[in-house]
Amino acid sequence: MSSPLKAGTFDDFASSLAAYIDQAMQNEWQARKGEFLPMDGQGADDRKILFAAIAQGVLKFLGDHVGDLVTTDNSGDGGLTNHHHTMAFTVDTYRTPLP
Numbered sequence: 001m002s003s004p005l006k007a008g009t010f011d012d013f014a015s016s017l018a019a020y021i022d023q024a025m026q027n028e029w030q031a032r033k034g035e036f037l038p039m040d041g042q043g044a045d046d047r048k049i050l051f052a053a054i055a056q057g058v059l060k061f062l063g064d065h066v067g068d069l070v071t072t073d074n075s076g077d078g079g080l081t082n083h084h085h086t087m088a089f090t091v092d093t094y095r096t097p098l099p
Helices: 017-033 042-064
Strands: 070-073 083-086
Touching: 017 042
Parallel strands: none
Antiparallel strands: 070 083
């Protein structure tokens, strides 16, 4: 079994989806604006809160709808070799209450 997907929280940010989102934001900001985002202070704290919330919501939604995440490959041979796959993952960090 794979490791649970880590959404991330403000206090547990490392190696999480929120940290990946933050890194992508930093990369895009620097590419467009030619400057680095602040790494400390209120702006950095607000960004971590925002990205943790987004990551928690996205992974909770995907976890709650895992049965809808189905892929089917139809090889075109009348269904003889149809393959049906589902995703399986768990989410270990989000704040409650979420639906």
